[in-house]
Amino acid sequence: MRASFSALPAGLKLVTLACMLGLVILFQVEFDRAPKAVFPAGAGSVSPEVVRTVDMGFHSTVASFYWIGTMPEVIDLFRKRDEYPQDLAFVTAVDPKLSYPYAFSVLTLPAIPKELFPDNVKDALAIGAQGLANADPDWRIPYYLATDYYLELKDTKTAIQYYDIAARTPGIPDFAKRFSLNFGIGENEREKVKGLWTTIRDTTNDDFTKARAQAYIDRLDMFDYLEAAAAQYKAKFGAYPATPDDLVKKGIIPAVPQDPFGFTFTIANGRAGIDLTKPVPGSSSPVQQ
């Protein structure tokens, strides 16, 4: 038996081991192919409250552990197996503060085709709102929510507000922060976004929101201002200015306006923008992201 294995020359030993490994893999493949057990519908076993009682305070750990198993079920939604929502509910019940499940759901659920999962966007938004309320601050939740509102529901008004929240959430990476704060500065969107912020400012009772909206309106005005000045410059000198400083030097404007969010303005071919080579204001890293 195995005693004779010892007596084999090294080469044959290696071959034998390789054959064993081959068998192992073969059995694994066959196992994966074999029909699996079928669970009765609605088979939930443990309730989150009990888990929270016995996990010795390791809510986050236990929830994370369950979450790792839950994430792949998003793919199952494509196959009409809808365990994901209830498992997500379980995870968030065990640890409401764990932010990743919410963010992940907001991002991925709208991608499921409506034929398979009609409530995809609605659920995503509801989960996102829940996440904002309960979870630890996570920039991704408002950020993905903003994207969902903008792309799926064409609701720019809600989108810009969520982008604002995202921008103010600690931990947001620079690229996302820059994007969020400068959403809508492009020519095509600017008027519309300015209008939306104006509506928000005028309809809110909250001073903070008022001030915030005003800041957005002001800076959008600055873009308009710079572009108008550039047009004047061109009319006068025959070419567009290279930098906003040129406008000041040549006396078109008294000074370059100060961006309430701290970005540096640029003006190229008459279009106003922000300087991408400078670090995002308020970020701690000196490195451009």
Next chain:
Amino acid sequence: MKNIFVIAKNTLKLEIRDKILYGILAFALGYIALTIFFGQLTLGELQMIKSFGLAGIYFFTAIIALFLGTTSFYKDVDRKTVYFLVSKPVSRSQFLIGKYFGLCLVLLVASIILGAAYFGIVMYEGGGFDVIGLLAIFMQFLEMCLFIAFAICVASFSTSLISIVFTSAVFFIGHVVSALLIDAKAIGISGLQYRLVQAIYYVFPNLEKFNVRDLAIHAVAMPFTSFLLALAYTAAYVALLLMTAIWVFDRKEI
């Protein structure tokens, strides 16, 4: 061949005298008794009791397997108790295999004791005789057999401490590996990277197949083919591990 039996019997006899083992078993039994308390907490929810009971058996037998697998064999070699035995007409491979089966027997005894406690409690709570629970415990035992083989394999060429760490790591990976493969596909990894993940999936011990606790809790039967394949998988993998261990151990200078 009889020598293998002699060594196995001896290993069983010796390890059963180990106080640490008793300590762990006592803890485990205490824990299983506690599951009655969980039952009260959830108003006699039987699934709860089964869930925690089986998980408890699993957890504690894993600790025993880890402890035995990494220290028992290594101690023999390190403390040279093996000198006496290997100078008898026993080959090193017989010694190693005998030790392996002896340790599996210890695990079997532990599983039986804890299983008996589990069945007792389930019956007490009105669940009748949990047949699939028996299957679940057996599958867990099978997993432990694989686990011990792994521990011995690693212990044959490194120290106790390293084998504890390494075996635990592989154990953890073995459970995550299935989810890993699905995740990889979901994220859209393809090509060489995906092949790498696949390689890991097939080469590392794939331990989720032994987890039929959910089936037991929901009283769903395990398909027979899956059961046979799990057995075959275990046999093949254990053979692979033990052969490797024998190869290394034969050449070890003691």
Next chain:
Amino acid sequence: MIEYSHVTKAYKKKGPVVEDFSLAVSVPVFGFLGQNGAGKTTVMKMTVGLLAPTSGTVTIDGIPSHELAARRKIGFMPETPYFYERMTAMEFMRLCDELFGNAGSGRGEIYEKLLKKVGIHGARNFEIRTFSKGMRQRLGFAQALVNDPEYLLLDEPLDGLDPIGRREMKMVIRDLKKEGRKIFLNTHILYDVEEICDELGVIHQGKLLYAGSVKEFCAGKSLEERFMDTVEAYEAVAVK
């Protein structure tokens, strides 16, 4: 007869521990004499199959030492024996015996007889972890006899025994010699070699410097003197 033919054992880092060792042993009591680290234990380990020679062969009655059949003919007592602490002496004897394929309740008498012979019969049902160093030595001796071997290989058998113990064990060795067994023992104690060995081998730095009758080796002088002479002569040559 135990025969060594050009046996060399070399480790990659340490170099040769035993070098071109050739010897044939067929006397009742052969003493292997050398300093600590000279290579005595290595030679013995190769004889019982615990180590394999890098080159050369070791045979016992013609059977190569690494074959399991050779081990049926021998009883081995390692230096500083380690046991399974939680076994009793009787259980340990039974384990060793079972590995020879002997089983059954009748064997118990034999274990008791052997334990009596080495003087620990009284402690036979106590766990080994309660044994003193001397008792362990004696148990090591006893288990080497369980298969009624023709050859006994003893590595420092008198180590750790008090003067009375040493005398008792020497008497046991003489009895075994009378029973017709061949004994090959390692020691670094010259006095013991003088007292009980028929032939001796002097090993130094892995090389066999002398093998033959004790009386002829001494040739009138004390063993200690002759041993030192031999070693120093070798070292003088080796340095050159």
